[in-house]
Amino acid sequence: GAVVSQHPSRVICKSGTSVxxxxxxxxxxxxxxxxxxxxxxxxxxxxxxxxxxSKATYEQGVEKDKFLINHASLTLSTLTVTSAxxxxxxxxxxxxxxxxxxxxxxxGSGTRLTVV
Amino acid sequence: GDSVTQMEGPVTLSEEAFLTINCTYTAxxxxxxxxxxxxxxxxLQLLLKATKADDKGSNKGFxxxxxxxxxxxxxxxxxxxxxDSAVYFCALSxxxxxxxxxxxxxxxxxxKP
Numbered sequence: 001g002a003v004v005s006q007h008p009s010r011v012i013c014k015s016g017t018s019v020x021x022x023x024x025x026x027x028x029x030x031x032x033x034x035x036x037x038x039x040x041x042x043x044x045x046x047x048x049x050x051x052x053x054s055k056a057t058y059e060q061g062v063e064k065d066k067f068l069i070n071h072a073s074l075t076l077s078t079l080t081v082t083s084a085x086x087x088x089x090x091x092x093x094x095x096x097x098x099x100x101x102x103x104x105x106x107x108g109s110g111t112r113l114t115v116v
Numbered sequence: 117g118d119s120v121t122q123m124e125g126p127v128t129l130s131e132e133a134f135l136t137i138n139c140t141y142t143a144x145x146x147x148x149x150x151x152x153x154x155x156x157x158x159x160l161q162l163l164l165k166a167t168k169a170d171d172k173g174s175n176k177g178f179x180x181x182x183x184x185x186x187x188x189x190x191x192x193x194x195x196x197x198x199x200d201s202a203v204y205f206c207a208l209s210x211x212x213x214x215x216x217x218x219x220x221x222x223x224x225x226x227x228k229p
Contacts, residue, residue, distance in 0.1 A: 006159070032215050043205065043221040044160075093159050097215055105217060107152075107159040 002028050002098045006108025013084055013115055021079045021111045023094030028106075029074035030096035035067075038091040038110075050077050084115040118143045122206050122220035129227050135193040137223045139180075139206035142187065147208040149173075149182050149189040150217070154203045163191075163204070196227045 003026040013019050023033060032051050036044040050056040050071035058064050066088075068080040077096075081088055094108040123138040141149065148167045152160040164173030169184035178193045189206060203222045210216040 034216070041222075041224075043219045046216055046218075049216065095160075095217070105150075105162065107161070109159040110157075112157070 002096075002104065002106040004030075004094065004096050004106045004108040006094050006111055008111060009109060010112045011114070013113070015085055015115055016083055018080055018082045019084055019113060021081075021092055021094075021113075023077045023079070023096065023108050025075045025096045025098070025106070028096075028098045030077075030098065031074065032097045033071055033077040034095040034105075035069060035077075035079050036093045036095065038093060044093065047079075081113065084113070086115045089113055089115045118147070118208060118210065118218050120206050120208055120218055120220035122204075122223050124221075124223070126224040126226055129196055129225070131198055131227055131229050132195045133227075135191070135196045135200075135225065137191040137204055137206075137225070139189045139191065139220060140187050141189065141206075141208050143208055147210065149180070150207040150209070151178070151180055151189070151191050152205040152207060152219075154205065154222070156202075160205065196225070198227045198229055201225055201227045 005024045007022050035047045038044050046059050047062045048056045048058045048069050050069045052071050052074050056069035071077040093110045095105050098104050119142045121140050150165045151163040153163045154160050164175040166173040166182035172181045180189050180191045203224050205222045206220040207217045
């Protein structure tokens, strides 16, 4: 079945630095990828939708300049948390739609970001 | 706007008990409905889905029926196992076909031996 690989699974960074999270569709082309943020014991909050070759569409309240999303190819989207602060610590999950399987959704395994 | 409401957890059951996790939705169109499961420290896995009214999704002993008249998609399993302990999310796909998934708040299930 469709597989989405998300890396890294865990990352610890210092305040003020930037962190890049990768999301790859391994065996299908993803026309659209989604980035979610999950707070402890909370639901998933959609941050942005990215379409290959175009700018990401951010949800209301999400800082575009802080959470940079790039979807350069049909198999790769990246989320860069710029100038990270402790409040950015969270679990980030990507999802990709598989054009070849009726646009089903496949999720990555998530990235636990801790900013110290 | 569109939304999903799940019953609050945590739900604690003994092994082999019957499980129901309620889910209701609000949508202006005709969304597809999903149940996802999340094990600790992991991403989400699709458990089952239904794409139109009266469809029943099923997988691994779990079932849910798309009820348009009650705008519900309750998750059921006849006999839970310890390995079913996880967080369960009900979700709908944006009927506007933007591709967005709208999630409920999640329900934690804990099954005790």
